[in-house]
Amino acid sequence: MLRHLAPLAAVFALVAPAFGETAEEPVTTYTLDNGMEVVVVEDHRAPVVQQMVWYRAGSADETRGVSGVAHFLEHLLFKATDNLESGEFSEVVAANGGEDNAFTSYDYTAYYQRVAADRLELMMEMESDRMKNLRLSESDILTERDVILEERNQRTDNNPRSLFAEQMNAAQFLNHRYGTPVIGWRHEMETLSLEDALSFYGTYYSPNNAILVVSGDVVPEEVLELAKKYYGVIPANPDLPERIRTTEPPQTAARRLTYKDARVAQPYVSRSYLAPERDPGDQERAAALTVLAEMLGGGTTSFLAEKLQFDNPTAVWTGAFYNGKSLDKTTFDMIVVPSDGVSLSEAEAALDEALAAFMERGVDMEQLERIKMQLRASQIYARDNVDGIGQRYGSALAIGLTVQDVQDWPDVLQAVTADDIMQAARDLFREESSVTGWLMRDTEVTQ
Template sequence: MIKKGKTAMKLLLVLMFSLIQSVHLQADDSHLNIRFPVEKMKLDNGLTVLLYKDDSAPLVEFQTWFKVGSKHERPGQTGLAHLFEHMMFKGSKNFQGNAFEQILLQNGITNNAFTTRDYTAYYEKLPSTKLEIVMAIESDRMRNLIINEEMLRKEIEVVKEERRMRVDNNPDGQIYERMISTTYKVSPYRWPVIGYMKDLDALTVEDCQKFYDKYYAPNNAILVIGGDIDLAKTKKLLNKYYAPIKSFPLEKKDLASEPEQTRPRTSNIRLDISSAKLALSYRGPKVGEADAYALDVLASVLGEGASSRLYSDLVYKKQAVTEVYAFFNSMMDDGMFAIFANIRPGKSIARVRSNLEKHILDIQKKGITQKELEKAVNRIQTDYVRGLQTIGAKTKALVLNEMVLGDYEFLFSDLTRYSSVTKEDVQKVANRYLQKESQVKVQALPVKGKK
């Protein structure tokens, strides 16, 4: 799950923030530019590969992203995409059992993975001398994963415990899950990435094998290798390990789109908390659309940082909440603008909600100031550039743009797109998306009798 305290078109930035030794940044009133050399190639089997050389340290980042996330599941089989994030580490034809983890550990290689609604990613950080080892392992598990009953049941229990920690026993996790399910009624975005307990328990080896065969193919993946690499040798290794993997026909299936919301929705939930929590959300545009950049700026003005409008008013002045923040989360097929507030004990949740709506209405009617605009854009751009510091973040930023926008080159134009946002743009998106009839309200209240 994407961290909820960050603004997002920073879906595109949150995953990026960590990038660049060899970045060139020019900045004046009209021009910002980030650029570093990247080579893109596609193997005959459809595997897209991005390569960049950075010999500032003897390290390599190796990332494989598959075009499959929780939105590709179906009701009754939720959590499958995330389950594979676990199962992919449990052995393949040529690296069975614990061999995968043992080989990586013995060679000083670290690894991890994550799953979203749109895609699943696996990544390693390795000494540059160990590239062939990782290629051998990763190419093998791309098509030769071993799936058996014992392994499946064990990993399902691991995922269920993860769900208990992140959702069932986490008030914020429960609120976020409720907000998503209240916002989306038709779209496959409506169920949680981690899945539901009953669906996890019902999964079979056959379900998993079908899912794996359907989505884990070279023509459904993007591979990025960055760092201290020899480009010619890397290409030879790609031909050795990946070129022999056969492509598979990909099912073209249109996912259900969410119809327009025509009236506000409210969901109340009782939780083991000492004071109330409130979440407001509004659907927005998908990643990459012009309005997404303006909504990112709006979120920053409203609720990013202690000097934002909401924090200054509700935390400092009125002392009605202990925390408040806003963010825009843009995904491949839709987006969501949200505000979260932790109500101070003894304060009215209804009054806080009214105050939040008044701040929205104020921007809809009067807009924001030039100073607020410049501050928000500067904050976003500064975070962006500061984030471009490591080899790992470069690889993540490149593959993210290639995945969600279809071209890694968008990485190099985002700063200028933020610079082009105007006060009028921010006021326009506030009026277009943050309307009362499209509001989703989730109110979390203490269980009855709890003080």
């Protein structure tokens, strides 16, 4: 493959190997001469390897008016290239006993194959081919546009919870593209064109905008040689735009919404707050918020469960969620599902009372230690499969974090103090930066 590409002078700058916190997860990094990052995570427990290519381009990098084009292009990358027929990529992976897929987020798009270790070269040959040699037709556009519209039908339009979450995001982010759904707004998806797809492809699908993560039964030096052979010959994009995002203005007014739908099986209250993300070399606030989410809503032993499900049973379920792994500001979310006979207004009041009680009581030190132990255990278990390993490093590097940040994260979490958590909570729970939503049946009243 790639016969038509002229060989380039291969001068590759090697970054000093970086090793994980234990010998079980050695990590080696390289940078190819064309700017592509290569991350190799060795795990010799099984003769399996996973290749992932992460592009620093997701739905939040789209221009206005073409929402969904990043996800649309993800689908289109399984069409024909100079060397493969449409659909042949996945057929070859399956014929070699492997599995492949792809996914799009706000901040990145990733493609992966999981195969026997001796099939890595074939995977690199095919993946590098579609980095620059995609061949699309108008027929491909029409066919795959119908596919993504049907995907939206199934996952969003037919699910009132998804439609509600979409509206919550749109209300939370006044100016940032995180307020636009990854799959896109339907009316814009319907007009996505060949030109839209090729424009996004030509702008962002280049080695200097990509990270190769190979995890499993591999030797770093051998991975590097294969990366040189297949990815290293692809020219960098000299016109790759700087990754500049619109920023949120100061949020000075609390927002509320109600979403009514006859299909709602269980009404509930949702509350989100604008929250800081994990930043390179500065992960302490995100770590405190991660622990706070577990403390407030991480299961039946959490504070919200104690107050709303057991002490004064106004809810059948409560939860709190935070994921700081984003390029820009994210959200901290809570959900209260009221018990039978409890109105949404009463459930919301109970949530406010519980949060006030938590701010007054402070951190339960026994609970804090238990949460830290659970987090440490989950991080150890995450090393047991090549998919989790590749995801952890790829998703971090795609948003600007470093290998060192990934390796430091477990210790940063363990260093979180009660004072850190309470300061994070005080900074977070600003009514002005909140959105409160009620998901309800269309026959219900709002009081």
